[in-house]
Amino acid sequence: MTTLYWGPHTCAIGIHVLLEEIGAPYDTVKMDVVGGESHRPPFNGVNPKEKVPTVVRDDGSVLTEYGTIARWLAYAHPEAGLLPSDRADEVHAQMMMDYAVGTVHAQGFGRIFKTAEFEPDDVVHGTLGLGLGNVKAQGRAMVEKGLGILAQELGQREWAGGTAFGIADTALFYVERWAPQVEIALPTPLDAHFARMKARPAVRRVMEIWGEPAG
Ligand SMILES: N[C@@H](CCC(=O)N[C@@H](CS)C(=O)NCC(=O)O)C(=O)O
Known part of the structure; x- marks a missing residue:
């Protein structure tokens, strides 16, 4: 299952919205980003960039960068129509x-x-x-x-x-x-x-x- 790492107040909110718009099952891991949790293990082992949003896909591969994650979600769920047809x-x-x-x-x-x-x-x-x-x-x-x-x-x-x-x-x-x-x-x-x-x-x-x- 797709897993989103997020933290309060962060830009990860937009990716969370996309997951809800898509409506397929997903997991989340809430992190204390403001308290520095993203800079410590185990998270910095998952994403050495130490940033959220971070997404771990079904096959265990990790995606980072807002636009990249958003685009992958759109490609993975064409039925959600998240990219303009024109x-x-x-x-x-x-x-x-x-x-x-x-x-x-x-x-x-x-x-x-x-x-x-x-x-x-x-x-x-x-x-x-x-x-x-x-x-x-x-x-x-x-x-x-x-x-x-x-x-x-x-x-x-x-x-x-x-x-x-x-x-x-x-x-x-x-x-x-x-x-x-x-x-x-x-x-x-x-x-x-x-x-x-x-x-x-x-x-x-x-x-x-x-x-x-x-x-
Ligand atoms: N280039 C990244 C930037 C993401 C980013 O800046 N995330 C912030 C939260 S909005 C973060 O994780 N900051 C943790 C930190 O720097 O301690 C992207 O496009 O996803």
Whole structure:
């Protein structure tokens, strides 16, 4: 059975939503990611990158990287219709997912949530007065700019791939979720997309399992 390793507050929520949307049986392993469990055995033996989401498949093979896991789930469950049928729509949705994960999350939110990884609190930086606050401010600016770009790319579309929900929407969902948590307002198209996501039964079920409010 497919097993998802996840931790509260993380981007793994989007993969959990996909598993619920698909509706096939799956297992989960809840980890204390904030407490550093991902950096310790046995998990760092499962995924040496020490990150969630991590998926272990039926044959024991491990998949990492948000977009890769999402795409594999879509391929493994074609009946769920998680990829747009039109190739141009599929490429557009992929562009949005890559940007949400690789830039808005990794670069922007990374600076806000994992500030010390971007600005070591060493003597030189301390002397120059380049404190961690600058990195956070830079992260906020990156998130604000990134959300603006995603909003433009979403435009009048209901979902990232057009008229049907798909894998990219779950990546939008988790960055949309994080923005209000750090008091960054969502541009109107993303706010509306976030509301559509929160109304999905699969999202409601995952929020209940995670015990967190959706927004
Ligand atoms: N490149 C990875 C990044 C995943 C990632 O950043 N996961 C975070 C949670 S949102 C994590 O596991 N952090 C644990 C840590 O760094 O201690 C992906 O696309 O899945």
